[in-house]
Amino acid sequence: MxxxxxxxxxxxxxxxxxxxxxxxxxxxxxxxxxxxxxxxxxxxxxxxxxxxxxxxxxxxxxxxxxxxxxxxxxxxxxxxxxxxxxxxxxxxxxxxxxxxxxxxxxxxxxxxxxxxxxxxxxxxxxxxxxxxxxxxxxxxxxxxxxxxxxxxxxxxxxxxxxxxxxxxxxxxxxxxxxxxxxxxxxxxxxxxxxxxxxxxxxxxxxxxxxxxxxxxxxxxxxxxxxxxxxxxxxxxxxxxxxxxxxxxxxxxxxxxxxxxxxxxxxxxxxxxxxxxxxxxxxxxxxxxxxxxxxxxxxxxxxxxxxxxxxASDRMGGHAPDTLRDAILASGAADFRLVQVGEDNPVLSLAPGAETTAPRRAVEALLQRPVKVETRPLALPEGAKLRRVMRCP
Ligand SMILES: [Zn+2]
CATH class of the missing domain: 3.40.50.12780 (ANL, N-terminal domain)
Structure with a gap:
């Protein structure tokens, strides 16, 4: 300096x-x-x-x-x-x-x-x-x-x-x-x-x-x-x-x-x-x-x-933290929620996680079907981590 x-x-x-x-x-x-x-x-x-x-x-x-x-x-x-x-x-x-x-x-x-x-x-x-x-x-x-x-x-x-x-x-x-x-x-x-x-x-x-x-x-x-x-x-x-x-x-x-x-x-x-x-x-x-x-x-x-x-990650009028808090309150330890275009959002949970309550929590807020998948939830090294994310 x-x-x-x-x-x-x-x-x-x-x-x-x-x-x-x-x-x-x-x-x-x-x-x-x-x-x-x-x-x-x-x-x-x-x-x-x-x-x-x-x-x-x-x-x-x-x-x-x-x-x-x-x-x-x-x-x-x-x-x-x-x-x-x-x-x-x-x-x-x-x-x-x-x-x-x-x-x-x-x-x-x-x-x-x-x-x-x-x-x-x-x-x-x-x-x-x-x-x-x-x-x-x-x-x-x-x-x-x-x-x-x-x-x-x-x-x-x-x-x-x-x-x-x-x-x-x-x-x-x-x-x-x-x-x-x-x-x-x-x-x-x-x-x-x-x-x-x-x-x-x-x-x-x-x-x-x-x-x-x-x-x-x-x-x-x-x-x-x-x-x-x-x-x-x-x-x-x-x-x-x-x-x-x-x-x-x-x-x-x-x-x-x-x-x-x-x-x-x-x-x-x-x-x-x-x-x-x-x-x-x-x-x-x-x-x-x-x-x-x-x-x-x-x-x-x-x-x-x-x-x-x-603001660009809002879904169904809900801020990302509202969706995050609802999913975590349903018992999920971690998750990713991604919506591409106008497709139904995909909720990813860790292998072995209970999936029904988290899915219902998101569906109740968004009033639309949500697809669930289980996969390891890696911490991204090359991109920002946004747990709730919308992509064009
Ligand atoms: Zn203070």
Whole structure:
């Protein structure tokens, strides 16, 4: 890590802790956020009010990409840079989101400085003052991502970035060699490491970038009984929420503005406006993620949510977590529920599992026949684990 990078990360770390200390109630937080948002709108939206900006989804962002980043790069140019087919502009990084069923991967542009702001912010929100004891932090995420590998060049902090591109065995070997005190990884990897009895003794585990479902939570707790398990809700679009000591995710409303638009089944879609990053503008961006507002006793003025799944994975008007919870409540230890096009959904259960009650639970919600199969339920190494999934 360059000295400049370390200084930027440290300043962002201190600023995040200062905001947490100063913005103690909702009114103070909203006043501060509204002031920052107004500054941002003056700089980037000609002083328009937020409500006057039309919401942008993934397709709109790709189509309008050149207008939305300071460098004026088109989505095609940015993709070529992210894939190494074109040189990067000095001081900037370009990455690609992990692939989804929505098709093309989405590029994003971030400056060197913004990456270190991200790093400092995430350290403050996850570890608080404990970050100053220089814990060994490993971040294991799907692929070489411009956002995260700010961590890798570190001497100021013992940080290690592990790409999952080479598979779980390779990731496990790197993690064991690094001996992290703090491990940030998708829940499917934490689950896999727990089942393997991996020779790791982290004090903190953070499930990141994917939904943490009860089967993963139970396996991780059993495999790492001494570690505290937290959650980080993030995407290439940014850091959206970090869990508190009660395990509830609190939206990063001190960095982004969140509109929670009602999306049925008691959920809301998170629509974000990022007033912290400058290089790529995210104004009223539809994340496609469903969340449920929940109370939290910790006293934070940041709203608490649980992640309910992807809007595009809804079936019969039900959010993925509603279907998941009904299947688990019927006695299944684990499952996959996949619907292709308008076909009847297929419920997969582990060999030997009782199938009637889980099938009835899904059929009662969806009001249509559900096909059941039994097969080993592997933890995918090369793709996100979505237990409830719709494919085009
Ligand atoms: Zn809380």
């Amino acid at each position: 360059s000295l400049g990078g370390a200084a930027i990360a440290l300043r962002a770390y201190a600023a995040t802790l200062a905001r947490a200390a100063l913005l103690r109630d909702r009114a103070a937080l909203e006043r501060w956020r509204d002031r920052r948002l107004a500054q941002w709108l003056r700089a980037w939206a000609g002083g328009a009010r937020l409500a006057e900006l039309s919401p942008l989804d993934r397709h709109g962002l790709m189509a309008d990409f050149a207008r939305l980043n300071q460098l004026g790069l088109s989505a095609e140019e940015a993709t070529a840079m992210a894939e190494g087919r074109a040189p990067l502009p000095l001081g900037y990084h370009v990455g690609l989101s992990t692939g989804t069923t929505a098709g093309r991967r989405m590029p994003y542009v971030i400056s060197e400085a913004e990456r270190f702001v991200w790093l400092g912010t995430i350290l403050a929100k996850t570890l608080g003052a404990a970050a100053l004891q220089r814990p060994r932090v490993a971040v294991a995420l799907p692929q070489g991502s411009a956002l995260y590998d700010a961590a890798n060049r570190g001497h100021a902090l013992p940080l290690c970035f592990v790409s999952l591109a080479e598979g779980f065995d390779a990731a496990q070997a790197r993690l064991i060699a690094f001996r992290p005190d703090v491990l940030v990884a998708p829940p499917r990897l934490l689950h896999w490491l727990a089942l393997r009895g991996a020779a790791l003794a982290p004090r903190f585990l953070f499930s990141a970038a994917e939904m943490l479902d009860p089967p993963d939570r139970a396996a991780i707790a059993a495999g790492f009984p001494k570690a505290r398990l937290g959650e980080i809700y993030m995407a290439t679009e940014g850091l959206f929420a970090v869990s508190c000591r009660y395990g509830r995710l609190h939206l990063a409303e001190d960095c982004l503005h969140f509109d929670l638009e009602p999306a049925g089944d008691g959920t809301a879609e998170a629509v974000i406006t990022d007033f912290t990053r400058q290089v790529q503008r995210m104004a009223r961006y539809r994340t496609g993620d469903l969340v449920r507002p929940v109370p939290c006793p910790c006293g934070s003025p940041l709203r608490a949510v649980v992640v309910a799944g992807r």
